[in-house]
Amino acid sequence: MAEKQQTLPPQTQDRQPGRETEMNPRPRFEPRFRGSGRLEGKVAVVTGGDSGIGRAVSVLFAREGADVAILYLDEGEDARETVRLVEKEGQSCLAIAGDVGDPSFCKTAVKRIIDQLGHVDVLVNNAAEQHPKPDVKEIAPEQLEKTFRTNIFGYFFMTQAVLPHLGEGAAIINTGSVTAYRGSGGLLDYSATKGAITSFTRSLAQSLADKGIRVNGVAPGPIWTPLIPSTFDEEKVKSFGADTPMKRPGQPNEVAPCFLFLACEDSSYITGNFLHPNGGHPTES
Numbered sequence: 001m002a003e004k005q006q007t008l009p010p011q012t013q014d015r016q017p018g019r020e021t022e023m024n025p026r027p028r029f030e031p032r033f034r035g036s037g038r039l040e041g042k043v044a045v046v047t048g049g050d051s052g053i054g055r056a057v058s059v060l061f062a063r064e065g066a067d068v069a070i071l072y073l074d075e076g077e078d079a080r081e082t083v084r085l086v087e088k089e090g091q092s093c094l095a096i097a098g099d100v101g102d103p104s105f106c107k108t109a110v111k112r113i114i115d116q117l118g119h120v121d122v123l124v125n126n127a128a129e130q131h132p133k134p135d136v137k138e139i140a141p142e143q144l145e146k147t148f149r150t151n152i153f154g155y156f157f158m159t160q161a162v163l164p165h166l167g168e169g170a171a172i173i174n175t176g177s178v179t180a181y182r183g184s185g186g187l188l189d190y191s192a193t194k195g196a197i198t199s200f201t202r203s204l205a206q207s208l209a210d211k212g213i214r215v216n217g218v219a220p221g222p223i224w225t226p227l228i229p230s231t232f233d234e235e236k237v238k239s240f241g242a243d244t245p246m247k248r249p250g251q252p253n254e255v256a257p258c259f260l261f262l263a264c265e266d267s268s269y270i271t272g273n274f275l276h277p278n279g280g281h282p283t284e285s
Contacts, residue, residue, distance in 0.1 A: 005242040007249055008224070010234035016129050018226025020051035020078045027224045028251040029056040029085075031063045038264040040065035043117045045110075047071045047100050047158060048127035050079035052225030053175065056252035057124055057259045058082055062089035064260060069094040069113045071127065071158075078226075092117065100127050100154035101146075103161075110161040120165045122263045125155040125197075126175040130190040130231050144189050151193035155200060168212030173262045174201045176219035176274060181283040194219075198274065205272030214271040216262040221278025222249045245280030 009024050020027060044061045048054040049070025058068045059082070068086050070093065072079045079095045086093035094116055098105040113120060129150045133139045155174055166172075179187060180194035197217065205215035222228075222241040228249075229237050241249030258275040261267050276283050 005239045007239060007241050007247070008237055010238045011229050012232065012234050012237060013226070013230040016227065016230045017048070017073055017075065018051070018228075018230030019075060020055070020226050021081075023224075023226060023229060027052060027056075028253045029059055029256075030253055031060045031256070032253060035063035035065065038064045038260065038266065039122070042066040042121040043069070043113070043119050044122040044124065044263065045069045045071070045113060045120055045158070045162060046124040046126060047154065049124075050075045050082050050095070052227065053220065053223060053252045053255050054124070054126045055082045055085070056256035057126070058093070059085045059089060060253070060256040060260055061122070061263065062086040062091040062093070064264070065091070066122070067092040067117050069096065069109075069117060071096050071098065071100060071109055073097065073099060073127070099150075100158055101149035103157040106154070106157040106161040110158075110165065114165055120162055121170050123158060123162045123166070123172045124175070124259060124263075125158055125172070127154055128175065128190075128193075128227065130187055130227065132186045132231060133188065134186045136188055139189055147189045148193055151190065152196045152200065155197060159204065166213055170213045171263050172204065172208075172213065172215045173259050174215070174217040176201070176217045178219055178221040178276070178278045178281050178283065180219060182281060201274070202272045209271060214262075214267070216267070216270060216272065217274040218255065218258045218262070219274045219276050219278065219283065220250065220255050221276075221281050223255055224249045224251055241279065244278070248279070250277060250279055
């Protein structure tokens with residue numbers, strides 16, 4: 001029965017946020033269709049843009065005509081590959097290393113983006129970390145603070161840094177999670193941050209509606225990204241995504257189109273909402 005539930009080769013990585021270059025198989029990031037200019041002339045900022053969902057979003061945005069700035073922690077090899085892929089689409093890509101949980105870094109990064117790319121039209125808050133602990137008593141204060149600092153404080157800090165540069169028609173897109181709607185007994189602090197992101201997104205949407213800035217989110221289910229082998233052991237990875245109705249994990253390029261839809265004018269009458277690429281898990285929006 002265990003073999004029937006296997007979705008991936010067993011593997012693990014010993015540090016977060018993980019390296020896409022070490023994954024087997026590599027996540028699929030490639031856009032599946034020709035671009036149609038839906039982000040022509042735009043500049044997008046993608047945190048956690050070096051790999052996983054962030055890479056897929058960055059490359060898809062580039063195919064649709066956007067220049068891209070990616071922020072990443074320290075995964076230099078992955079970041080350089082994302083830069084290459086964006087530039088292959090004919091767009092500029094700026095890669096900046098640092099911790100989005102540090103508000104001074106966020107301000108400095110945004111200044112560099114404005115200086116080099118001229119403006120910002122789309123912010124994708126995507127960087128995250130997770131640390132499984134099945135017992136709430138095992139979650140150390142240091143882990144709790146670090147998870148919140150990256151996963152939700154970073155969203156606040158990046159929004160605060162970018163907001164003075166956003167004009168009417170701009171979009172902010174926050175990466176949530178199915179865990180915000182279903183819960184996760186083994187990811188208590190992570191799930192709590194994702195719930196906070198849901199409320200942050202809905203509240204910020206109301207706050208910025210009169211400025212013509214739309215705020216939405218994407219709440220993926222189990223997606224094959226570097227965060228998975230760097231979080232779980234081999235046995236957990238082996239059956240990752242098997243509990244979805246589709247019986248498999250999703251790929252980053254199955255999630256990225258949600259971000260594109262929310263970034264472009266196709267979603268001009270949508271704000272304060274989430275899209276749910278999660279393999280069929282029911283959710284309450």
